[in-house]
Amino acid sequence: MNLLQEIIAHYNHWIIIFLMVSGLYIVVAHGNMIKKLVGLSLFQTSVYLLYLSPGKILGGTPPILSDQFTVYSNPLPHVLILTAIVVGVATIALGLALVVRINEAFGTIEEDEIFAEDEDE
Amino acid sequence: MTGETLIILALLVPTVGAALIWATAWNPNFRETTTLVTAGILFIIVLTILGRFLSGEPLATGTVPIAPGLELGFSIEPLGMLFACIASGLWIVNSIYSIGYMRGNNEPRQTPFYMCFAIALASTMGIAFAANLFTLFLFYEILTLSTYPLVTHKGDDSAREGGRTYLLVLLGTSTVLLLPAIIATAVIAGTLNFEPGGILAGKVSPTVLSILLAMFMFGIGKAALMPFHKWLPAAMVAPTPVSALLHAVAVVKAGVFSVVKVIVYVFGVETLAGAATAGWLLYIAGATILIASVVALKADNLKRRLAYSTVSQLSYVILAAAILAPISIVGASMHIAAHAISKITLFFAAGSIYTAAHLTEVSQLNGIGRKMPWTMGAFAIGALSMIGVPPTAGFVSKWYILLGAMDAQQWIAVGVIIVSTLLNAAYFLPIVYAAFFRAPDKKSPDHGEAPLPIVVALTVTAAGTVILFLFPGVPLALSKMLGLVGGG
C-alpha cells in the first residue's frame, strides 16, 4: 500500500521517465532521420518537465512581493527552461537543415540506405 | 676553454656539421669536405677532452632540470671517454671510405645520407657523455631515429622491410622495456644520475633487481641480446659505410656501452654480484654468443655473416660485464674498442669487394685475394682479431675477459669463450683461405682494387687493429679506471 502511494505521489517523475525513455528509444530504433529528431525532441522535452515540476510549489504564487502571499514558487527553473527551449529549438532546426542537405546529397534520409550507398564508393 | 664548453662543442659540432652539409649540398666536393672537416674538428675536441680527463680534471656540465626527477646533463667518465674516442676517430676514416663507396656505387640521395650520419654521431656523443639515464635514453632514441633513414636508404622493398624491423625492434624494446625500467629506477632510487657503486645498491629486493636487470638488458635492444637481435641483420640492407660505422661501431656499441654503464653505475657490480638472481644474464649472453656464431657459420651472404658475428661479439661484452669481476669489466671495455676497429675493417673490406667486383656472397670469393690484395689482407687481419689471435687487438680484450672469468671461477663463461673462438675461426678462416689459395671462378668478372679512398680507409683500420695490440696504452688505461670504479 505504501509502495503504491509512493508511486502515485511521484506521478510527475513517471511521466518524465516515460517520455525520456521513449524519446531515446525512437532515436536508437528508427532509421529515418526525421523520426530520430522527433525522438530527440521528445527526450529534451522530458527534461523541461524534470526542471519545471519540482519548481511548482502547491499554493505558491509568482514571486511578486505582496502582504497577501507568503508562499512563492521559484521562478528560476522557468527561466532556465526558457533558455533550454531556445537551445532545443536551435538544435532541432540545425538537425532538420542537415537532413535537408543530406536528402539533397544522398537522395534519401533512411540511414541504412545511406550506409549502403556509402559502401559502394 | 672550460670542460663544459668542450662537452657542449662535442655535441654541437656534428649537429652544425649536418646543417652545413645541407647548405653545401649544391657542390658534392664542398659537401664531402664539410663532412671531413666536421669529423676532424670533432676528433680534436674529443682528444682535448681526453687530455684534460687523463690529467685528472673533473669534467661535467651543469644540469638542465626538465621535470622533477628529469634532468639533462653531461659528465665524463672512463667508459664514455673511450667510446667517444672510438666513434669520433673512426668517423674520420669512415667518411673517407664513404666518399669512395658512395661515389663508386653512384648512390642516390647522398646529402641526406651525410646529414643523418652527422646527426647519428652527435647523438653518439650525447650517449657517451650522458650524466644520467634520461640523457642517455634521449640520445639513444635520437640515434635510432637518425639511423633509420640510413637503413632504408635504397628505398626498395627489401630496404623498407629492413627499416621496419629495425625501427620496430629498437623503438619497441626501448619503449616497452627500457622506459618503464627507467621510470621504475627513478621511483626506487630517487635519482637517475650515474654514480659509482650504483644508484640501486641496497634499495631493491633480489626479485625486483632481477626483473629490472632483465628490462634493462633486453630494453637496450641495440646490444642485440637474443631474442632481440633481428634488427641487426635487417639493418644490413643499408649501404656498407652505414653497416661499418653504425652497425659495427656507433649504434651497437652504444648498446653494449649502455649495458656496461647500467651494470656499473646503476646497479653496481657488487650489488649484482651479491644477488643470486642476477646470474641468468651470463647464460643468455653465452647462448647468444654460441647461437649467433652458428648462424654466422651458415650464412653465405658476407654482410649477413658479419652481422651475426657482431651479434655474437656484442654478447662478449655483455658476458664480460656479467662476470662481474673488476678485471672482466676491463675486458668488456677493451672489447668495445677492439671489436670496433676490427669489425669496421671487415665491413670496409666487404664494401670494397662490392664496389670493385659487385660480389656479396661468401661462395663467390674464391681467389679474390689475388685481385684485391689490400682488401683481403685487411680482411685477414680483421678476421684474426675477431678470433683473438695475436698480434691483433682482439687478443688483448679476450685475454682480459678470460682472466676475469677464471678469476671469478665462471667456468661456463670460459667454456663459451673457447668454443666460440673455434666457431669464429670456422666462419672466418675459410673466407681468407678461399680468397688467397683457391683458384678464381672462370666467369668471375674482371676487376682490380676498389677506389683509393676505400683502400686507404681499410688499410688504416687494419693497421689500427695491430697498433691497438702493440700499444693499448690509453684505451687500457681508461678500461682499468673503469675496472676500479666497478670493483669499488
Next chain:
Amino acid sequence: MISAHLPALQVVLPLLGAVVCAFLKRGSWAWLVALAVSLVLPAIALGLLYQTYEGGTISYALGGWRPPFGIEYRVDIFNAFVLVLVSVIGAVIMPYAKRSVEHEIPEDKQAWFYAIYLLCLCGLLGIAITGDAFNAFVFMEISSLATYALIAMGRDRRALLAAYQYLIMGTIGATFYVIGVGLLYSMTGTLNLADMANRLAGIEDSRAVLAALAFLTVGISLKLALFPLHVWLPNAYAYAPSMATVFLSATATKVAVYLLLRYFFSVFGVSVIYADLPVSWIFLVLSIAAMFGASLVAVFQANIKRMLAYSSVAQIGYITLGIAIANKTGLAGGIVHLFNHAIMKAALFMALGSIFFRIGSVRIEDLAGIAKRMPVTAGVFVVGGLGLIGVPGTAGFISKWYLGLGAIENGWWWLLMLIVLSSAIAVLYVGRVVEVMWFREPSPVAKKAEEPPLSMLLPTLLLTFATIYFGFDTFLTAHMADLAAQLLLTGGR
C-alpha cells in the same frame, strides 16, 4: 581597470566578433575580424593565468549580480591553464585558416564559417571560465551547435552525415548533462558550482546525487569521446574542413575533460569519487580499452585524417587515465597530456591539412613519396608522430613520464607496462605513414605537390617547435598541471 574585467572579455570578445563576421559579406574581411579577436584572446588568457598564479582564484560577478545568485565566472589555475590552451590554439590557427578556408569553403560561405568558428571558440572559452552549472550547459550547446555546423561545411558529402550523427550523439550527451544538473539543482537549490559543493556536504550518498553524478559523467564523457562513447569522433574529424579539424581536435574534447574534472573534484570531491564509488576503476578500464582499441583501429585506416582521429580517441584514453590513477602525479600527467596532446595533434592535423591543400587527398596511397616535394610538412608529421609515441625530447614523453610515475606510486606496475605497450602501437600507425611518405616512389598527385604557402607553414612549424620545446621546458605545462592537480585533489575551487 580592464584587468578586472578580463574574465568577461574572454567570452564577450569572440561573441561580438561572431556577430560582426555574420554581417560581413567578404570572407577576407571576416577573416581579419576573426584574426584580430583570436590574437587578443591569448593575451587575456595569459593575463588571467598570471593573476591566478600570483593572487589565487578570481571571482567575477557577471552583470554585478552577487554569486551565488548571479552567474559567476570563476578562474583558478586549472581553468586559466585551459583558457590559455584554447585561446593559444585559436590564435595559432587563424593565419593558417585563411588559405585553407579559401581552398575548402565556397566564397559566399566563408564569412559564415568564421562567424561560426568564433561562436564555437566563445562556447569553449565559456565552458572553461564559468562557475555556473547551467551557464556551462548553454556554452556547451553554443560550442556544440557551432561544431555541427563547422563539420557540415566539409567538402565531402559524408561530412553532412558525420555532422548529423554528432548532432544526435552530442545532443543526447548535453541532455544527460542537463538532467544531471537538474537533479543536483533540485537537491541543493543552487547552480553555482562552488555553492553546490558546499551544500552537497552531508547528502553525497543520497540516490538523487549519485544519479546526478552518473548522468553528468555519461553526458560529459560523450562530449570528450571517452571510449566507447567515441563513435561520433572519427567521422566528424575525418570529413570536417581541415581548419575545423585542427581546432576541434585540439580544443573541444579537452574542454569537456576540463568540465568533467571540475565536477569530479570541485563539486563532488575526492572522497565521493574515489572512496565511495568505483569511478577510478571504471575510468581505468575504459581508458585502457581506448589506448589499445582505438590505437589498433588506427593502424588499419587508409584515410590518414581518420587515422589521426582514432589516435585522438586513444590519446584521450591517456588523459582520462590520469583520473583513474587518482594521485597527484597521475592526475598532473592527465592534465599535462591535455595540453601536450592538443599541440601535437594540432600540428599533425595542420600538416595533413597542408597536404590536402596541395593534393586534395589524405589517403595513404596518395601520400606516397610526398616528402620529396613537401619535406618540411612531412617532417612536421614525423615530429608530431614521435610526440604521439612519446619519444624523449617531445612533449608526449613528459605526459607519459608523469603517468608512469603516477602508476608506480599506486604500485600498479602492470599499468606502467600497459602504457608503454600502447605507445608501441603508436609506433606502428605513425611508422606506417612516415614510411610511405618518405620512402616510397611519389604517387602521381604527390609528384605535383609543393610546400604550402608560408601563412600555413609557419603556424604549423610553430606548433611543431612547441612539441619539442615542451619536451624540455615544462614550466608552462607540467608545473602548471602539477599546481592544478594539487588544487583539484585538495578540493580547491
